[in-house]
Amino acid sequence: MRRTMNLSIGYFIAAMISGVFYREFTKWNEYTQPTVLGVLHTHLLILGVGVFLLLAVLNKQIKIERNKQYNSFFLLYNLSLPLMMLTMLLRGITEVKAISLSKMFNGMLSGVAGLSHIGLAIALCLLLFIIKKELLREEVKQ
Known part of the structure; x- marks a missing residue:
């Protein structure tokens, strides 16, 4: 729960900081x-802070x-979220500075974001299955 x-x-x-x-x-x-920079702040609050606060509460309760799959979720989520935030940051900076991206770089940025x-x-799908499995395990205990 500490991590x-x-x-x-x-x-x-x-x-x-992003705000x-x-x-x-x-x-x-x-x-x-x-600009994309305008939603970076809220994405971090919801997908970063909100999700991990919820996970801390769930870990305390259930x-x-x-769960063996939790570490897989944790690793994938914490690789994907910062990568998504980085692509949003780069896209937002290029919008504000009116930087014309080459077709290749624009496609690469969109591909990495995707x-x-x-x-x-x-x-998140994996997390839902983990939560379901652990809730069912708790239900069987009672």
């Missing part, structure tokens, strides 16, 4: 249009970390 809470705190710090960066970076560049989204989807 889960530490991770939640780490994602909270990253979310706060300040978005506000200041767009202000310095006099950018007023919507010990989901004892792969990170797929990784998150697989990890």
